[in-house]
Amino acid sequence: QKEVEQDPGPLSVPEGAIVSLNCTYSNSAFQYFMWYRQYSRKGPELLMYTYSSGNKEDGRFTAQVDKSSKYISLFIRDSQPSDSATYLCAMGKGGSEKLVFGKGTKLTVNP
Amino acid sequence: SQTIHQWPATLVQPVGSPLSLECTVEGTSNPNLYWYRQAAGRGLQLLFYSVGIGQISSEVPQNLSASRPQDRQFILSSKKLLLSDSGFYLCAWSRTDEAFFGQGTRLTVV
Numbered sequence: 237q238k239e240v241e242q243d244p245g246p247l248s249v250p251e252g253a254i255v256s257l258n259c260t261y262s263n264s265a266f267q268y269f270m271w272y273r274q275y276s277r278k279g280p281e282l283l284m285y286t287y288s289s290g291n292k293e294d295g296r297f298t299a300q301v302d303k304s305s306k307y308i309s310l311f312i313r314d315s316q317p318s319d320s321a322t323y324l325c326a327m328g329k330g331g332s333e334k335l336v337f338g339k340g341t342k343l344t345v346n347p
Numbered sequence: 348s349q350t351i352h353q354w355p356a357t358l359v360q361p362v363g364s365p366l367s368l369e370c371t372v373e374g375t376s377n378p379n380l381y382w383y384r385q386a387a388g389r390g391l392q393l394l395f396y397s398v399g400i401g402q403i404s405s406e407v408p409q410n411l412s413a414s415r416p417q418d419r420q421f422i423l424s425s426k427k428l429l430l431s432d433s434g435f436y437l438c439a440w441s442r443t444d445e446a447f448f449g450q451g452t453r454l455t456v457v
Contacts (some may be wrong), residue, residue, distance in 0.1 A: 268444050270444075270445055270446075272448075277435075277451070277453065278450060278451065279353075279437050279439075279448035279449050279450045279451045280391075280437070280448045281448070282445050282446075282447060285444065285445050287444075324390075324391070326446070328444060330443060330444070334379075334381070334393060334396050335441070335446050337390060337391045338390065339389065339390030339391075340390055340391075
């Protein structure tokens, strides 16, 4: 079983839709969780960072962590064409432990 | 604020030629440094990571190597490139939690 599983998509939605992106993980030692957005031919940029179970909201983006189910989600409200990108989840154990990334979900928001 | 610089942005190299990609970080000290390769549809593959000067861990055996001659400098090298080395190479840094990426180098080996 892979440490982190992420549906690669692709996912295509109309502008204004609510988008749900998800990752599952197997290692309960993961303590913090991130979502990155990567535009084509660019490096990933950190979008959301969470440390505990529950929800964290930032504008149109909400990150949700359920440690009991080993499941994390990113919700995008009122999606825009500019949200079209690949979204990667990542998680870590802290200290000098390296991060583990999902393979990314490619999202297209159609105007 | 911290910034990460990675260059060059694109590179076309012939098979058998050497490679040197450089990454530097500003505004922080003693960062963890990473080299990733990203192939289309295959996600991020961790190649090397370093927790300090001269300390390099290799994740994938191949004809690439990494060095960290200074605290905030990380270099990816190869003595002889293979066609299979083509890809998008990303440098990243972290302290304890979040990682921050450079803009990547698209390497094409011809």
